[in-house]
Amino acid sequence: MFQSPTVRTSFxxxxxxxxxxLFADIAITASNPWRDLGNFFFGVVTPNFFSNEGLMxxxxxxxxxxxxxxxxxxxxGFLLALVYRWLPVRILCAFVRAIHELxxxxxxxxxFGFHPLTGVLAIAIPYAGIFAKxxxxxxxxxxxxxxxxxxxxxxxISAFLYTKIPDCWVQLRTYTAYRLECGLRSSAILGFVGxxxxxxxxxxxxxxxxxxxxxxxxxxFYVLIATMPLWVKPKLLPAYILGAPFFLGxxxxxxxxxxxxxxxxxxxxxxxxxEEGWAGMGAWLGDMFINQAxxxxxxxxxxxxxxxxxxxxxxxxAFPLISTHFGGPVRxxxxxxxxxxxxxxxxxxxxxILLQLWGPSMLPAVVALALHNGGIIGHLIGxxxxxxxxxxxxxxxxxxxxxxxxxxxxxxxxxFLFYRWEIIMRETAILGxxxxxxxxxxxxxxxxxxxxxxxxxxxxxxxxxNIGVDVLGRFIRRKLALQTMxxx
Amino acid sequence: xxxxxxxxxxxxxxxxxVIGPLSLKVKAGEQVALVGKSGAGKxxxxxxxxxxxxxxxxxxxxxxxxxxxxxxxxxxxMGQLDQHGNWYNTVTLMRPFSRDKDKVRELLKALGMxxxxxxxxASLSGGQRQRVAIARALYRSAPLLLAxxxxxxxxxxxxxxxxxxxxDRFSASVFALHDVDMALAYCSRIVGIQDGQxxxxxxxxxxxxxxxxxxY
Amino acid sequence: MALNLIxxxxxxxxxxxxxxxxxxxxxxxxxxxxxxxxxxxERFRGxxxxxxxxxxxxxxxxxxxxxxxxxxxxRNNQVQLAWFGGLSGVQARRLVPGSEAIAQGVxxxxxETYFIANTNTGIEPADELxxxxxxxxxxxxxxxxxxxxxxxxxxxxxxxxTFGEQPDxxxxxxxxxxxxxxxxxxxxAGTYEVGALNFQVWEKxxxxxxxxxxxxxxxxxxxxxPDYQWxxxxxxxxxxxxxxxxxxxxxxxxxxxxxxxxxxPRSGFIPASNxxxxxxxxxxxxxxxxx
Numbered sequence: 001m002f003q004s005p006t007v008r009t010s011f012x013x014x015x016x017x018x019x020x021x022l023f024a025d026i027a028i029t030a031s032n033p034w035r036d037l038g039n040f041f042f043g044v045v046t047p048n049f050f051s052n053e054g055l056m057x058x059x060x061x062x063x064x065x066x067x068x069x070x071x072x073x074x075x076x077g078f079l080l081a082l083v084y085r086w087l088p089v090r091i092l093c094a095f096v097r098a099i100h101e102l103x104x105x106x107x108x109x110x111x112f113g114f115h116p117l118t119g120v121l122a123i124a125i126p127y128a129g130i131f132a133k134x135x136x137x138x139x140x141x142x143x144x145x146x147x148x149x150x151x152x153x154x155x156x157i158s159a160f161l162y163t164k165i166p167d168c169w170v171q172l173r174t175y176t177a178y179r180l181e182c183g184l185r186s187s188a189i190l191g192f193v194g195x196x197x198x199x200x201x202x203x204x205x206x207x208x209x210x211x212x213x214x215x216x217x218x219x220x221f222y223v224l225i226a227t228m229p230l231w232v233k234p235k236l237l238p239a240y241i242l243g244a245p246f247f248l249g250x251x252x253x254x255x256x257x258x259x260x261x262x263x264x265x266x267x268x269x270x271x272x273x274x275e276e277g278w279a280g281m282g283a284w285l286g287d288m289f290i291n292q293a294x295x296x297x298x299x300x301x302x303x304x305x306x307x308x309x310x311x312x313x314x315x316x317x318a319f320p321l322i323s324t325h326f327g328g329p330v331r332x333x334x335x336x337x338x339x340x341x342x343x344x345x346x347x348x349x350x351x352x353i354l355l356q357l358w359g360p361s362m363l364p365a366v367v368a369l370a371l372h373n374g375g376i377i378g379h380l381i382g383x384x385x386x387x388x389x390x391x392x393x394x395x396x397x398x399x400x401x402x403x404x405x406x407x408x409x410x411x412x413x414x415x416f417l418f419y420r421w422e423i424i425m426r427e428t429a430i431l432g433x434x435x436x437x438x439x440x441x442x443x444x445x446x447x448x449x450x451x452x453x454x455x456x457x458x459x460x461x462x463x464x465x466n467i468g469v470d471v472l473g474r475f476i477r478r479k480l481a482l483q484t485m486x487x488x
Numbered sequence: 489x490x491x492x493x494x495x496x497x498x499x500x501x502x503x504x505x506v507i508g509p510l511s512l513k514v515k516a517g518e519q520v521a522l523v524g525k526s527g528a529g530k531x532x533x534x535x536x537x538x539x540x541x542x543x544x545x546x547x548x549x550x551x552x553x554x555x556x557x558x559x560x561x562x563x564x565x566m567g568q569l570d571q572h573g574n575w576y577n578t579v580t581l582m583r584p585f586s587r588d589k590d591k592v593r594e595l596l597k598a599l600g601m602x603x604x605x606x607x608x609x610a611s612l613s614g615g616q617r618q619r620v621a622i623a624r625a626l627y628r629s630a631p632l633l634l635a636x637x638x639x640x641x642x643x644x645x646x647x648x649x650x651x652x653x654x655x656d657r658f659s660a661s662v663f664a665l666h667d668v669d670m671a672l673a674y675c676s677r678i679v680g681i682q683d684g685q686x687x688x689x690x691x692x693x694x695x696x697x698x699x700x701x702x703x704y
Numbered sequence: 705m706a707l708n709l710i711x712x713x714x715x716x717x718x719x720x721x722x723x724x725x726x727x728x729x730x731x732x733x734x735x736x737x738x739x740x741x742x743x744x745x746e747r748f749r750g751x752x753x754x755x756x757x758x759x760x761x762x763x764x765x766x767x768x769x770x771x772x773x774x775x776x777x778x779r780n781n782q783v784q785l786a787w788f789g790g791l792s793g794v795q796a797r798r799l800v801p802g803s804e805a806i807a808q809g810v811x812x813x814x815x816e817t818y819f820i821a822n823t824n825t826g827i828e829p830a831d832e833l834x835x836x837x838x839x840x841x842x843x844x845x846x847x848x849x850x851x852x853x854x855x856x857x858x859x860x861x862x863x864x865x866t867f868g869e870q871p872d873x874x875x876x877x878x879x880x881x882x883x884x885x886x887x888x889x890x891x892x893a894g895t896y897e898v899g900a901l902n903f904q905v906w907e908k909x910x911x912x913x914x915x916x917x918x919x920x921x922x923x924x925x926x927x928x929x930p931d932y933q934w935x936x937x938x939x940x941x942x943x944x945x946x947x948x949x950x951x952x953x954x955x956x957x958x959x960x961x962x963x964x965x966x967x968x969p970r971s972g973f974i975p976a977s978n979x980x981x982x983x984x985x986x987x988x989x990x991x992x993x994x995x
Binding site for chain 3: 025030032036109110111113114192193194200203204207252255359360361435444445447448449451
C-alpha cells in the first residue's frame with residue numbers, strides 16, 4: 001500500500017501534523033467547558049427571535065452586502081478572466097485573493113470608515129481575484145471548434161458571445177451561485193469588525209452570554225442559506241442586484257482626504273516618515289520580523305497543518321453519513337442536516353463560539369476549521385460515493401467502507417483537501433484576530449496600536465505565505481494527477 | 489473567387505508526415521469528391537484547404553462544431569456573424585430580428601426541420617445536428633464549400649436532398665465522402681487519397697464504382 | 705408587522721442618499737467599547753438625547769467593535785467627539801492636531817486597575833505587586849482590550865516594572881478578553897486564573913450584585929493614574945458654528961442626570977486638558993505601544 005504515491009503523501013502530511021501537534025498549544029482552559037457548551041446548546045434550542053430590533057435589518061444587510069459584493073466581484077472577475085493570460089493580471093489576482101475579506105475590511109475601515117463601500121469592497125476585491133481564476137479556467141475548457149468555423153472577419157466580441165459564453169454558461173452560473181453562498185458567509189462575518197451585518201449582533205450576543213439570542217441568529221442564518229434555492233431565482237436576480245445597493249444602510253459619510261492620507265502617510269514605514277529614512281528600515285523590519293512575523297508564521301503553519309489533517313479525518317468519517325451505501329433515509333437526512341450546518345457556519349464564527357466556551361488555545365481553531373472544511377469535503381465526496389455502483393455481493397459495514405468506497409473516492413478526497421489547503425491557511429491567519437497567536441493576531445495588534453505600516457507589511461507576509469501554499473498545493477495535485485472543481 | 493489552386497500542401501502528426509506534399513486545383517463550377525479509406529488523410533486535407541483559403545469557405549467539419557447550449561437558430565446565424573456589428577449580434581443573441589428568423593427558417597424548411605428553430609442543439613438527434621451544421625454552411629454562403637462527410641448520419645432520401653441542395657447552392661465544393669455512389673452521383677470530379685497522396689484524379693463520368701473501390 | 709418593517713426599511717434605504725447629505729450636519733460621537741454593548745448603547749443613547757437637547761443639533765451615537773475603530777473614526781472625522789480611555793485619547797489627539805480633551809469624570813483623575821484572581825488559585829490579596837510574584841508566576845492571565853488603558857497599558861506596565869519580564873514570559877498564557885466585563889466573567893469562570901480590569905467596572909458590578917465573590921477576588925490595586933475623557937475635534941466650530949466646542953464642553957460639565965451619570969459610573973464631569981494625560985503618553989512610549 002505504501003507504494004501508492006497518494007498514500008505516501010497522506011502519511012507524510014499525517015506525520016507533519018503529528019509533529020506539529022507537539023508544538024501546538026492545545027488545551028481546554030475553561031474550568032467548566034461542558035456547562036458552557038450545554039448553555040450554548042440550550043440557547044440554540046430555545047432561540048429568542050425577538051430580542052433585538054436590529055436582527056431583521058442585520059439579515060437584510062447581510063444579504064445586501066453579499067449581493068452587491070459578489071455581483072461586483074463577479075463582473076470585475078469576468079473582465080479580468082478575459083485578460084487572465086497576461087502574467088501581471090494573474091499575479092494581481094493571486095495577490096488580492098490571498099488576502100482574506102476581513103483583512104480587506106480592516107484596511108478599508110481605516111479610510112472609508114463605516115461606509116457601506118468598506119463592506120462591499122472587502123467582499124468584491126478578493127472575490128474578483130477568485131472569480132477571475134475560476135472563470136478563466138472554465139472559459140479555457142470551452143470547445144474551440146465553433147470559434148474556428150466562424151467567418152474570418154467576425155468581431156471578437158461577437159465570436160466570444162456566440163462560441164464561448166453559451167458553452168460555459170451553465171458552469172459559470174453554477175459557480176457564481178455557489179459563490180453567492182460563500183458571499184453570504186463572508187458578509188455575515190464582516191459584522192465582527194463592526195459592519196452592520198449579522199456578525200455584529202452575533203458577537204454582542206455571544207460575548208454577553210445571551211445564547212438564546214445568538215441561537216436565533218444562527219438559526220436564521222442557516223434558514224437563509226438552506227432556502228437559497230427557493231429565493232435565489234434567475235428571474236429575480238436582476239431585481240436583487242439592482243435593489244441590494246439601496247439596502248446597504250447609510251453608514252457614515254466618506255471623507256476623501258482620508259484616502260490620500262492612508263496611502264501617502266499611514267502605510268509608509270515609520271522610519272521613512274521620520275528622520276531615520278532608509279537607514280532605519282533594516283532595524284524596523286528586523287524587529288518586526290523577529291517579534292511578530294516569525295512567531296506568527298510559525299503558529300500559522302503549525303495550526304494549518306494540524307487543521308488540514310483534522311479536516312481530512314473529519315471528511316473521511318463524515319461522508320458515510322450522506323452516502324446511499326450506508327443506512328436508511330432517516331440516517332441520511334440527519335447526516336445531511338449535520339453537514340449543512342457544519343459547512344454553512346463560517347469557521348470564524350465556529351472558532352469564536354468554541355473559544356468562548358473552551359478558552360483560548362489552538363484547539364478551538366483546529367476543531368472549527370476541521371468541522372467546517374471537513375463538512376464541505378465530506379459532503380462532496382459523500383455525494384460522489386453515492387454515484388458509485390457496487391456489485392450486488394459487495395461486503396457491508398466497515399468492509400464496504402474500507403475496501404469498496406474509500407479507495408474509490410480517495411483521489412478526489414485528496415484533491416479537495418489540497419485545494420482547500422490554501423483556504424485553511426487563509427482562515428488560520430484570520431483566526432488570530434480572535435486571540436490565537438497566528439499572523440492575524442499581530443495584524444490586529446498593529447491596527448489596534450494604529451500602526452498601519454506594520455499591519456500592511458504583516459498582511460503582505462500573510463498573502464505571500466498563502467500564495468506559497470497555493471503554489472505548493474497545485475504542485476502536489478499535479479504531481480499526483482488530482483483534479484477537482486473549485487470550492488470555497 | 490470560388491475555386492483555389494494550392495500546392496505544396498503538407499501536414500505532419502507527431503513528427504510523421506500524414507499528407508503530401510501535394511497540389512490541388514479546384515475551378516469554379518467543380519464539385520470534387522475526396523474518396524479513400526478512413527485514415528487516408530481526407531479530413532486533414534479538408535482542414536489544410538480551409539486554412540489555406542483563409543477560412544473563406546463554408547466548412548462542415550466531421551465533428552460539426554455546434555455550440556450545444558444555443559438553439560438551432562443561433563447556430564445557423566453564426567454563419568453570418570461577420571455581416572453585422574457587435575451590437576446587432578448581441579441583440580440577436582437575446583432577441584433575434586424577424587428578417588433573420590425568416591431567412592433561417594426558410595433554410596431549415598429546405599432541410600426538413602423548420603419546426604426545430606428554437607430547440608437547443610444539444611437535444612437534437614445526430615442527423616438533425618448534421619443538418620444544422622449544413623444549414624450554417626449554407627447561411628454562410630461562401631462561394632466555396634468544404635464538407636467532411638456531411639451526410640454520414642442522414643437516411644436515404646434526406647441524404648439525396650441535402651447533396652442536391654449543396655450542389656445547387658455553391659459554385660465550387662469539396663466533399664469528403666465514403667459513400668462512392670453518392671460521390672459519383674453528385675460530384676463532377678473524383679480525387680482518391682491514399683497514404684496522404686493523390687492516387688486518383690478523374691472526372692466522375694469516366695469512372696464507375698469499381699474503379700474507386702481499389703483505393704479501399 | 706413584518707410588512708411594516710420592510711416598508712420602513714425600504715423608505716429609509718431609498719432615502720439613504722438624502723440622509724447621507726443631511727448627516728453632514730449631524731454631530732456624531734462614539735465611545736470605546738470597554739463594556740458589554742447593550743449597556744453602552746443604552747448609556748450613550750441617553751447621552752445623545754441629552755446633547756441633542758442642549759445643543760439643538762442632531763446628535764448620533766455610533767457603536768464600534770474595537771478601540772482602534774473608535775480612534776480611526778475620530779481621526780477620519782466620521783465622529784467629532786469621543787469618550788476615550790487614557791491611551792486611546794492620547795493616540796487620537798496625536799493623530800488629530802487641534803483636538804482637545806475637554807472633560808473627564810471626577811473619578812478619572814485618579815483611576816485604578818484591579819488585578820483579580822480566581823479563588824481556586826489560592827492567591828491572597830497583597831499591597832505590593834512584588835510580593836505576589838510566586839503566586840502569579842506561570843498562571844494564565846487576561847488583559848481587556850489591546851488598546852485599553854486600565855485593561856492593558858497600566859497592568860502591562862506594572863508587570864514589566866515589577867517582574868522585569870514581558871507578560872507572555874512571566875505568565876504561562878496571556879490573552880485579550882476584549883473588554884472589562886468579559887475579563888471579569890472569564891476570571892470568575894476560571895477560563896483565566898488572573899486578570900486585570902477597570903476598577904469602576906468591578907465596583908459597579910459588585911454593587912449590582914453581579915459578582916460571585918466566592919469565585920473571584922481583587923488581589924492588587926495599581927497606583928492612581930488619569931484615565932477616561934471626552935475628546936473633541938479641533939474643527940467642530942467651523943462645521944457647527946462659532947462657540948460650538950465651548951457649548952459641548954459646558955453641556956458635558958453640566959450633565960447632572962443621576963441615572964445617566966450612574967451608568968458610566970461617574971459622579972460628575974470636570975474640566976480636563978491634554979496635559980493631564982502626559983503620564984499615560986510616557987508609559988505608552990515606554991512599553992512601545994506609542995512610537
